Amino acid sequence: MGASGRMDTLSRRGFLQGGIAAAVASASQVGAKAAPARRLPYGAAVALPDLRSDPRLAEAIAANCNLVVPVSELKWSDLRPTRQQFAFEGADAIAEFAKANGLVMRGHTLVWYAALPDWTKDIDSEAAAEGELRRHIETVVARYRGQIRSWDVVNEVIPDVVRSDRDRRPSLWSRWLGDRYIPLAYRIAAEVDPQAQLVLNEYDVEFATDESRAKRGALRDLAVRLKDGGAPLHAIGLQCHLRGGLPIDRDGLTRFVADMRDIGLKCLVTELDVIDQKLPADEDQRDRLIASQVREVLTAVTAPGPLDALVTWGLSDRYSWIQYAAPRPDHRPNRPLPLDWEFRRKPFMNVVEDFVGREH
Ligand code: G3I
Numbered sequence: 001m002g003a004s005g006r007m008d009t010l011s012r013r014g015f016l017q018g019g020i021a022a023a024v025a026s027a028s029q030v031g032a033k034a035a036p037a038r039r040l041p042y043g044a045a046v047a048l049p050d051l052r053s054d055p056r057l058a059e060a061i062a063a064n065c066n067l068v069v070p071v072s073e074l075k076w077s078d079l080r081p082t083r084q085q086f087a088f089e090g091a092d093a094i095a096e097f098a099k100a101n102g103l104v105m106r107g108h109t110l111v112w113y114a115a116l117p118d119w120t121k122d123i124d125s126e127a128a129a130e131g132e133l134r135r136h137i138e139t140v141v142a143r144y145r146g147q148i149r150s151w152d153v154v155n156e157v158i159p160d161v162v163r164s165d166r167d168r169r170p171s172l173w174s175r176w177l178g179d180r181y182i183p184l185a186y187r188i189a190a191e192v193d194p195q196a197q198l199v200l201n202e203y204d205v206e207f208a209t210d211e212s213r214a215k216r217g218a219l220r221d222l223a224v225r226l227k228d229g230g231a232p233l234h235a236i237g238l239q240c241h242l243r244g245g246l247p248i249d250r251d252g253l254t255r256f257v258a259d260m261r262d263i264g265l266k267c268l269v270t271e272l273d274v275i276d277q278k279l280p281a282d283e284d285q286r287d288r289l290i291a292s293q294v295r296e297v298l299t300a301v302t303a304p305g306p307l308d309a310l311v312t313w314g315l316s317d318r319y320s321w322i323q324y325a326a327p328r329p330d331h332r333p334n335r336p337l338p339l340d341w342e343f344r345r346k347p348f349m350n351v352v353e354d355f356v357g358r359e360h
Helices: 003-030 048-053 055-064 089-100 118-122 126-143 172-192 210-228 250-262 283-302 347-356
Strands: 042-046 067-070 104-112 148-155 197-202 235-238 241-243 266-275 309-312
Touching: 042 048, 042 055, 042 104, 048 055, 048 089, 067 089, 067 309, 089 104, 104 126, 104 172, 126 148, 126 172, 148 172, 172 197, 172 210, 197 210, 197 266, 210 250, 235 250, 241 283, 250 266, 250 283, 266 283, 283 347, 309 347
Parallel strands: 042 067, 042 309, 067 104, 104 148, 148 197, 197 235, 235 266, 241 266, 266 309
Antiparallel strands: none
């Protein structure tokens, strides 16, 4: 049996015994290179063009992470150039990078209102929507069965302005299928890979604002309904795109995670970074504020018990969506991530390691 076959067998056994953490331990024992040992899975999202163009990024991921997530390569935008085709080259390349470095991979994302290719506008009936959704999930989950241990199945399904706990975000999928596409997506994914951890991923539920509290309420309602209805949902993904300076609702967030654990759901932080658009210009001061906000959110979400995994949405400030989505008015470079523009550690990384452990 080749090295990758051995990894699949060992990782699968590890996963069955102890969730994504055990899969990470198994993968790092048998990868071409050993991933750093940590108490908890820690990883970063990476875009293939960045990985290919800058060897420092690959080195930094291999040195710091035991988990990796493709930023875009598993979205419909990248996987589905036409209605007939699946284009796996980008995702496969990241999967190869993961194997070579003993990293486990998370999948992001099977069902999202955004990043849909233009041809999806031609979907014009309930039957067509269900057929396309099913074919996509079946094909993609089957291809990475055994390597992708954890999937964001449904992403960002709660609207930004929530009027009642029952509010769900309108999308192509809800237009044709109503809310039933949500449990359906979990069922299809579980049929194809019964061992995969299936996650419901959401953002902006971390803050002490009315909007954030309302989103949290609707997310709780959805998770409870899915579990009550018997959907194979295993965990909640808290994206944690923190807005620098906006207070974290520590008690509310802790209560939310405790509620989720009470109904049998694990909790992952899936896209952590800090939007530093409104923070002070001084870099040391900014880095300190960012680290302290990260500590606050991680303290809140781990109070009821350990996270299942922690992922930052990138690793180095040089490669972050925040550079173009939320540039600073003073034109200074953003600093949203654990490593700086030259891949040097920042206080953010020390906080991460306080929660996921350091290699020793
Ligand atoms: O790869 C192409 C490149 O070949 C091309 O030259 C370039 C020109 O625009 O585009 C590149 O693709 C871009 C891709 O990011 C690169 O990874 C897309 O245009 C751009 O739309 C895409 O944006 C991503 C966005 O999701 C939409 O998919 C961001 O990088 C990514 O950070 C962001 O991630 C989201 C999560 O999926 C969900 N949660 C929020 C998070 C931040 O918005």
